[in-house]
Amino acid sequence: MRKTVWSMCSMCSVRCPIKVEVEDGKVKWIEGNPHILKGALCAKGSAGIALQRDHERPQQPLIRAGGRGAGKWEPVSWYTALDYVAEKMNKIKEKYGAKAVMLSCRGGPWQDLWKSFIHAFGSPNFTNHDSGCGRNVHHASKSVYGLGRKGFIYDIKNAKHLISFGRNLMASLRIAEVNQIMDMLDAGGSFTYVDVRQTLTGIKATRFFQVRPGTDYALALGMINEVIKQEAYDKEFIEKYTTGFDKMAEFVEQYTAEWAAKECGIKVKKLKDFVSEIGQQRPKVIFHPGWMLSRYRDSFYASRMLHILNVLMGSVEVEGGQQFPKTPADCGVKGLRTFSSMVPKPEDKRADGVGWKYKHFDKGPGLFHLFYDAMLTEEPYPIKGVICYRHDPFNCFPDVTAQKEAFDKCDLLVSIDTHYSEFGWYSDVILPESMYLERETPVCTQKGPKPRFAFRDRAVEPRFDTKPSWEIFKMLADRLGIGEYFPWTTAEEMWEFQLEPTGYKIDDLREKGFVALTDTPIMYDRDNLDGKFKTPSGKIEFVSQMLEENGLPSFKPYESPQKPPKGRFRLIFGRSPVHAHGHTINNPLLNELMPENTLWINSRVAARMGVKEGDWVDVIADSQKGTIRAHVTDFIHPEAVYTVHGFGRQVPLQSRAYHAGMSDQKLQEGLLEMMDPAGGGLCLCEKFVTVRRSPRNPRRRVEL
């Protein structure tokens, strides 16, 4: 029997809509939803079939039998596992209060459910991975617009100029976004790319600035200075919707294009030409704000400047520029019923200090890395239980050894995931989630020019004794006496609960995987945007009241990044188009494409060190070392070495990924405590490593 199931990919966090063809209970074909993506899918998307057929993933609930991380597990039933977790959670609640249990996830459109679960339990401590990812960009956006990172979408297709500061768009691979970029380039658009090395994205650029590592902020400052000097900005827009322009102009006066070019190691003429070009092309100019800017000490301020450059271009609610994502309300449709609407908010203050100690950070998910302090010092109160859903802190945050020290103070570590995460391997209980083709997820709202409701349906039955997360949390809630907040027992009932106010039924979504709430894109009147900016002043704020009230400057004087001492390099990490961080490394078909990572090193530097292409090199931090093969290239800055993130995994049951390649985060010793005080992001590119030709390079030769 053949059937078509509409679903959403989960091989990375983009969640592209997919169409799945199933024959006799076997997945035969996956393609991008033809209504949205015209069939397009990436390598990871197709390799979902290989993931489903792979047996190297948890097959039933596991409870730890040996020491943490020793890899001794007792396979148990769901009832035993959930009873065990519930009993431990209740014990912690009795002794330390419910707040001593925290829950973390990977963000995304369904986090309302997991958040509601931990809130219903009585703990305010919901968090996610974002302090090692997009928090700087999010908070920077809030400081300028009063809106978060998702407060704008980008009409790249119709833009005349796209600028990316190190956002490797072609490797991060949001299929719809990548096609917009290619369409823009086909139509003759310009694309400026800034990075310390050349990337899959940069090769598509019409202009490339290879900058010295850590000087993004300098380049952005120089650009703003030159934009003002050339009067290349949208004066009318600035006048109407912004405050603090003069103060900003005064601040950037010292940062001339000449200065910036020298600081970044680029040609000043190229920079000036760039500014005159965007001056002609505005407002159809987009400075892509990126996502992962937990990189340098000044990444938050660099990010602010990128947001400000968009404002200077007047690139707000225009075709070919930034646009407000439209909501169901804009289409005259009531929104989904949220899970959190049922649950009282816990009154306790958060253990990470967000909302009371750090008032300028977004309370929603707080900052995960600040919980380690609470675990170690028991201040402001102890954290004794950690549930990580689809989130692997050991893969996502730096300095795994330091993390383990903090986790060792906890009485309960639970991992809920489709695969063995590194954290899962160290935890006490693994609750295996069904992989995405084997599970349903709640309905979600996809905002945009044409908002939609979308969902993921179950394509095939789980191969192993796994469950979808909604069911895991529901069963756990029942055992904790908070089942009333999740008043459904089947996915159908859950969808009904969500969709009830909207007037839609799940069968409407089943027709093509989503329902579009409007046929034509909605645009607001650009001359009447009052009330759209959620800053204290209601304007776009160059001088941020939120920052200033919390004792932080709106503009931070530039400090030149430290130059690595001789023989040492700044360790930069990034992405590949065939892997999504750590969780696809063990996928048979993706592993075949890229089984390990390499260390990019500048060819002149490598020649001095006697390192040749393909040689083994040792990459040494303080106490940690990794050994991988060198990729010798002209196209990386001599101060930096680069590798793809996610490798060097240490879960023995993942035979293909086990110890393949090198883990950058394990080398990032000491960086767990290096937080940008204004943006909340970690500074993950602030580690210098020593590189040497490895003694592992074979010297012996048996034959003559």
Add this chain to the structure above:
Amino acid sequence: MNKYMIYLNSKRCIGCHGCEVHCKTNKDLPVGPFLCEISHEPLKAVKGVPKTEYHFRSCYHCEDPYCVPVCPTGAMKKREDGIVYIDTDSCIGCMACAGACPWHIPQFNPNTGKAVKCDYCMDRVDVGLKPACVTKCTTRALKFVTIQEI
């Protein structure tokens, strides 16, 4: 006369290697054989931007293929529309075809013990669809072209 070819618009190709996996999953191939591949030239600076060209290669479906006559069981065949394919029921996995092919295109499928090669997904083509690699190409850089005589 060959009727079809697959064309790669290198300008639109982003080197994501999606086509390779689309092909493998459609043909239910294990780790090992690849029926198509994306490769690229070493980076070279053009007007200050390091650039490269991408190349796509599957089977050339030769006008006069060496692999067809060398096949001892007659499993390797060429259709009227030019598609060179393997009749898996007759294939004995001797891989003489791979030896005869100047580019070593036919691959050994360890799951079936037989040869396997690009056949432009002729089962899909025959029902009006396009090859898997083209259908799902991430940026629509691959095109399935019908050659017309002028």
